[in-house]
Amino acid sequence: MDNPFVFGQSVSGEYFCNRVKEQSDLAAYMRSGQNVFIYSYRRLGKTSLVKQTMAGLDVKHFTFVFVDMERVSTQAQFVEVYSKALADAMVKVDKLQKIRNLFGVLVPTFEISPQGEVSFEFNLAKKVSSVQRGLEEVMELPKKIATRYKRRVVVIFDEFQEVENIGGATFEKFLRSYIQHHKDVCYIFMGSKTTVMFDMFNDPKRAFYRSSSVFPLKAIPAPELVAHMIKCCRKSGKSISRSLANELVSMAGGLPHYVQMLAWHTWETARGKIAAKHLEQGIKNVLQSQSDLFQTWYEQATLRQRAVYRALAVRQDIFSGQALHDFDLGSASTVQSVLRVLVKKGLINHENNVYALADPFFGLWLKERKV
Ligand SMILES: Nc1ncnc2c1ncn2[C@@H]1O[C@H](COP(=O)(O)OP(=O)(O)OP(=O)(O)O)[C@@H](O)[C@H]1O
Ligand SMILES: [Mg+2]
Known part of the structure; x- marks a missing residue:
């Protein structure tokens, strides 16, 4: 028999323990398009909770875009990681050519593995002007997808605290200026550096101040x-x-x-x-x-x-x-x-x-x- 315990990666399905109330609260946020900021200290189960909740929702009505910001340190990388996450999410929804057409200045190339898995690449010219145009395009895409496909788009930024290092307060303002107009999109901001995340959403001087519901994830009860x-x-x-x-x-x-x-x-x-x-x-x-x-x-x-x-x-x-x-x-x-x-x-x-x-x-x- 296989060892039934899992660590070092997010867990779901039969490996996932409890968190029934959290799943139902989070699903309600996703359904209604309410932005939410989830934080806890490290390894308490944020990513697992979000993935488990996603798995319980009807894929016919939702498009989930999972953006892992852990290793993102420049704006160019942000554009690439975000574009790739959007393209990956759309594979389940539309044909490759149509997905390609969603993009304008960002030109995706894709490869199909022998197993039939599609992988996208976005080789962004690293010029400041092209990064800026790429940023503007990628930030508008969730809304464009939500409108065109009449779906609830849920964008999950995992390890969101990294935005602080990408472009400081100016970049936060830039992101917020797009996000606040996207009524059909649910943005989930997750982070584990609790003080950094907390300041981001609770400091009146910051762009994301009180911009989302707050969801502090607590421990799973011992029993x-x-x-x-x-x-x-x-x-x-x-x-x-x-x-x-x-x-x-x-x-x-x-x-x-x-x-x-x-x-x-x-x-x-x-x-x-x-x-x-x-x-x-x-x-x-x-x-x-x-x-x-x-x-x-x-x-x-x-x-x-x-x-x-x-x-x-x-x-x-x-x-x-x-x-x-x-x-x-x-x-x-x-x-x-x-x-x-x-x-x-x-x-x-x-x-x-x-x-x-x-x-x-x-x-x-x-x-x-x-x-
Ligand atoms: N609901 C759960 N049931 C069982 N195990 C869990 C659950 N949630 C988390 N774990 C355990 O904790 C580990 C870390 O979970 P996860 O990666 O979801 O946490 P995280 O808060 O996103 O962590 P990080 O701070 O590193 O991003 C998992 O590999 C698993 O071992
Ligand atoms: Mg995580």
């Missing part, structure tokens, strides 16, 4: 993760008790990615019934697989940052006099400024006034190594 794990184990011919599944979820901080990673390793070590010794081995394997990464994080940290890491590995109240003293953290204001940097980098999560290491296994690694 749901536990029930999902028991079900997945059962389906794959193995079993796990509720109490052990509970322990596993709690070791992984209740965070979906880490729960799945630990469950994957634990499942691999057991034959039939998953017991405490398999969980122990699973933890060891996770730590081993991540140790180079953790070592790098630790080596790259300043002395003050390391002190904060060590403190957070064992306690939450790191502002108490005792913690400041025991971990040599300096003053409370020093700790604040260290935390600000690490939260921005996504290495520490901050929610409901509680700070925690974003990766629960990093905490375990620190504790074990007694660094």
Whole structure:
């Protein structure tokens, strides 16, 4: 039997756990064309939720354009990635020639693989004027498609916070000037650098200020993760008790990615019934697989940052006099400024006034190594 746990890529279908209410809320936004800004800290399940919601909607009425901005750092790349995403989405809707005709200054070329899969290329001349014309064209395309094909177009910008690096405030203004007129299009802005995303939509000086509904994605409740794990184990011919599944979820901080990673390793070590010794081995394997990464994080940290890491590995109240003293953290204001940097980098999560290491296994690694 195959391992039923998945990490390192978005999950959907039988691998997807719960989030029923979130799916129904998001589907309502998509249906009504209401723009929405979804944010959470890293790896909580934003991409999976959007893809799962898309899969539940009728493709006859929707065109989904998925724009991954993770590696986009210039306006020319933005035009290429966005155009390609639009063309890819239209393959299910119309003939290649008609898709080509949707574009004007941007001229797509396409290849068809032996398996019949179409891939588009947009080789944009890198001249400023042609990038600008390409930008204007691609920004109008979702509306053009919505009108011409009488469909709800849903454009999903994943890792949207990257726009900040593409062209700063001017580029944000430029995007907003198009988006605000597209009533038939639903724009979904997703991002994981929560402070960056939050500022973008809540700072009155920014172009996207209050421009969309806000959708903060929360953790999946632990009992749901536990029930999902028991079900997945059962389906794959193995079993796990509720109490052990509970322990596993709690070791992984209740965070979906880490729960799945630990469950994957634990499942691999057991034959039939998953017991405490398999969980122990699973933890060891996770730590081993991540140790180079953790070592790098630790080596790259300043002395003050390391002190904060060590403190957070064992306690939450790191502002108490005792913690400041025991971990040599300096003053409370020093700790604040260290935390600000690490939260921005996504290495520490901050929610409901509680700070925690974003990766629960990093905490375990620190504790074990007694660094
Ligand atoms: N609903 C879910 N059911 C089961 N596992 C999930 C679910 N959501 C997320 N996961 C787990 O978390 C991992 C990360 O999910 P996903 O990539 O959707 O998160 P993300 O918030 O988009 O992450 P990033 O911040 O890296 O963009 C998945 O690979 C999977 O292991
Ligand atoms: Mg994602």
